[in-house]
Amino acid sequence: MRLDEIREIARIEADREDGYRHRINVCVAAGCLSCQSASVKDAFEKEIAKRGLENWCRVKGVGCLGLCSGGPLVAIEPAGILYHTVSVSDVSDVLEALDDGPLDRLVCSGETPFFKRQKKIVLENCGRIDPERLEDYIAAGGYQALHTALTLMTPEEITREIEKSGLRGRGGAGFPTGLKWSTVAKADNETKFVICNADEGDPGAFMDRSVLESDPHRVLEGMALAARAVGANHGFIYVRAEYPLAVKRLKKAIAQAEHAGFLGNNIFHTPFRFDINVRLGAGAFVCGEETALIASIEGQLGRPRPRPPYPAEAGLWGYPTLINNVETLANIVPIIREGSQWFAGIGTEKSKGTKVFALAGRVNNTGLIEVPMGTSLREIVFEIGGGIKEGKQFKAAQTGGPSGGCIPEHSLDLPMDYESLAQVGSIMGSGGMIVMDETSCMVDVARYFMEFCRSESCGKCVPCRVGTTQIHELLGKITNGTGTAGDLTKLEELCDLVKHTSLCGLGQTAPNPVMSTLRHFREEYRAHIEDRFCPAGVCRMGRGKEGE
DSSP, X not given: OOHHHHHHHHHHHHHHHHTOSEEEEEEOSHHHHTTTHHHHHHHHHHHHHHHTOTTTEEEEEEXXXXXXXXXXXXXXXXXXXXXXXXOGGGHHHHHHTTTTOOOTTTEEOTTSHHHHTOOOSTTTTTTTSOTTOHHHHHHTTTTHHHHHHHHHOOHHHHHHHHXXXXXXXXXXXXXXXXXHHHHHHHSOXXXXXXXXXXXXXXXXXXXXXXXXXXXXXXXXXXXXHHHHHHTOOEEEEEEETTOHHHHHHHHHHHHHHHHXXXXXXXXXXXXXXXXXXXXXXXXXXXXXXXXXXXXXHTTSOOOOOOSSSOTTTSOGGGSOEEEEEHHHHHTHHHHHHHOHHHHHTSBOSSSBSEEEEEEEESBSSOEEEEEETTOBHHIIIIIISOSBGGGOOEEEEEESGGGSEEEEGGGTTOBOSHHHHHHTTOOOTTOEEEEEETXXXXXXXXXXXXXXXXXXXXXXXXXXXXHHHHHHHHHHHHHTTOOOHHHHHHHHHHHHHHHHHOSSXXXXXXXXXXXXXHHHOHHHHHHHHHSOOOTTSOSTTTTGGGGO
């Protein structure tokens, strides 16, 4: 396909959209689908046909609109109206109100802090395009960055743009993306691979899932740009089988891209060729670690191996391999399109761009958000999140999943960037954020995450296999009222041992929730041990002495 053909498709789609007086976008991502949004979409289509309004009113299924707690969500364009908790019985009233203004009982203002405080780069197409139509993605500017990179830029220039942007990996500790790309590019081997790590296993996390369900072509184009930069011709997307909708839309997008010539041989009539295959994971959390992921793709047991050599030097089947996660790759297209300086102008000095968070837990507005790096935790929880449910008191926010830590109330003004989170004993991780109120017991929270890590450990190395079990047992003693003062010392010693001697990132970061709660909520541990009292009333000892 040529550039003029892409632009013609975009023009046709724009004219088609402009031909409708009203455009009704119904969220068909997993969250809203679980609330029967598919039935709502069907009801709109049937009612419009019944009224003979097909020529001036269009219904379209779109990706995630963000405010998952308000699903099913329906957006009315060009009026800019967003309706929440729409049911089949509301469809007739919504249609009646199209020319009379918003339906007050369902309207959710786009000027609310949840939307106004966000800056969407990764999620810019989510809620706007039909994820199953290539034409929609093209109309939103899709594949033009790839054309620019293939026809006007050298691989070195592509990598240099990513380096200058300051983009850091969005799946872990924030390793510089451009540095990783340049390492793979310098590897002296004709065979190289690009892997998209979509093995999102953190409890409460759904960032990658939503992007894949809502804008799959964005990830494919990002992978193609990465492949061109590092000299790869083959790519894999490793996604967990528990994401059937994401898998379905990914496979459909790949087929569409191949048919249109955006994947395959001689892309944009250049010598560049690139193909992508989907590999399904069985849900093992450890396969989010890159060497375990590689082993799984190769058909082996998903277990990590010692590094070096790193995958950039010897990865999939021993060849140089670039591994980035979904959000990292979704940032590539806008960087090439808008330029590195534009991206570097967003965020903080060392953490550039935006970050997508899955905001969950005890906040009023749960869902998918994207904010500039450096946005404070207070702004996320109390403005975007709408505050704590039932007027209760904020207690902590857990970021980074089982590998992260718990951030206490006195750190609410903490800017959400890599360095600041490290200072309080947490990490950015892939972007899960679970908010807790006064009803959460922090010792029990630590026990929960350690149970997760213990059960997900591959068992290959002794520190992780045995250490996580021993830490979990100690936390169990404390929560059931049989802990001793010496157990706190043992906990700290064990956490330090597991952190510094485990083979892979799972074991190395598994103690983080324990260490952070010991650091910020030590008084709760002491209450469990000294007073046999759970301040939150969660643990089996009940209210202890105060309850007698």
